[in-house]
Amino acid sequence: MDTTAGTFEQDDNMDNLVDNWPSFQNRVTVFLGAGASIGARNEVGRALPSAYQLRNDLWEKYKWRTADGAFDPTALRLMSLEHAAAIIEAKTGRTVLGEYLQETFRCSRPLWQHLALPHLNPASLFTTNYDQLVELGYSSCGKVLDVICSNRSPIAGQTALFKPHGSLSHLNQPVGHGGLVITQFDYLEMIADYRKMLRNAMTGFSSTCVLIVGYSFGDMDIGSELYALRKQSDGIPWYAIFPRSDKEVRTMYSKRFGIEQISRTFESFLADLDARIDFLPSDVKHAEQPKLRASNRIQ
Known part of the structure; x- marks a missing residue:
């Protein structure tokens, strides 16, 4: 976690990722859970709920x-x-x-971390969140996303954003085609009819470095697929990013999931990574948040 601007708690797994970055930077997939949206507020100023x-x-x-x-x-x-x-x-x-x-x-502007994310140039993204913070971040940077909520192939030349739990942009569509997965029957329908979509979406995970941000593996449908896929392929390190310094938690993730935990928030992870590899343009640096907020580019 960051303590003061530009100062971060030492983390061996963060060091490992940075050391590996020249080999991983063109094969990164980002998986965002609910923790990746913490701090965001909707259009009427309320915090997005847990x-x-x-x-x-x-x-x-x-x-x-x-x-x-x-x-x-x-x-x-x-x-x-x-x-x-x-x-x-x-x-x-x-x-x-x-x-x-x-x-x-519904949010009108992204958080800083969602504005910074496109500059990481992930090969693909995957989120269990309904919100459009990722889409807003990409739009603000002038980049196009292919939002996929159904079992279809990505559009060539566009970064795919897989949203199996649906998206606000597809609110009126059926479950499995973008409608929001919220009730127990929605989950049953998705598991029964759209597990293939989850597997297709995660096929590339076996050959990429996966960054799992703010996801607790609490969803049995997606969590079980991630777990099985990780067991099938351990050739490239995966990293889970959430702010908890607990030796037993790190050991569990490493031994049981084959995933190395980095104790950072989404924001502090990207700020720390940029401080080390300098991937952000000057106007999107972490220190520029007051200017970005004043110009209504971020919340």
């Missing part, structure tokens, strides 16, 4: 009644977001649920 917060917000808005008293999230016990969303969908219908998700996750 899965736990989204479950609570949905339940309080659409299921909880005033007669029940003050809303207490602990009353939901261990109910998952997927189960809660299925119940709410049964009550409100799909349209209302989709509109709420669109309002909740």
Whole structure:
């Protein structure tokens, strides 16, 4: 983690990635989980919610009644977001649920890290997030993305962004074609009918250096595919990037997943990497954030 501007906690795995960068830089795939969107705010200024917060917000808005008293999230016990969303969908219908998700996750500008990401020139990207922060970052840099939410081949000459859980840009499409995967039945449908899409999207992972940012392997559908694919191919190091300095966690990732953990946030990882290999143009450097924010290029 960064402590002061330009100063970072020492991390052997970060050193290893930098040492390998000349060999890896043209074969990088970036996988973004929910942690990659931490810090972002939607168009009305609210922070993008975690899965736990989204479950609570949905339940309080659409299921909880005033007669029940003050809303207490602990009353939901261990109910998952997927189960809660299925119940709410049964009550409100799909349209209302989709509109709420669109309002909740729609952003007008990217974070600095999403603006910096295109300059890393990844071969492909993969995200479980609904938001369009990656697309906004690429658009601000004048680069085009091929957003893929279905089982189709990428467009030649464009960087592919795979979004198996759907995207706000495809909100009105069926699940598996861009519609948002939110209920337990959406997950069942995706697993049953679109696992091939996940495998096709991740085929290149076996021959690339995969950077997994802010992803906890909590999704059994995608997590199990990643796990199986990593076991099949360990020729090139993979790195998991999230801010936790825990020896046992690092050991678990290394031994069980075959992935080396780097203790950085998405932002501090890219800032540290740029400080070492200088991949960002001068106007997008980490220190330029105040100017970028003032010119409305980032949040």
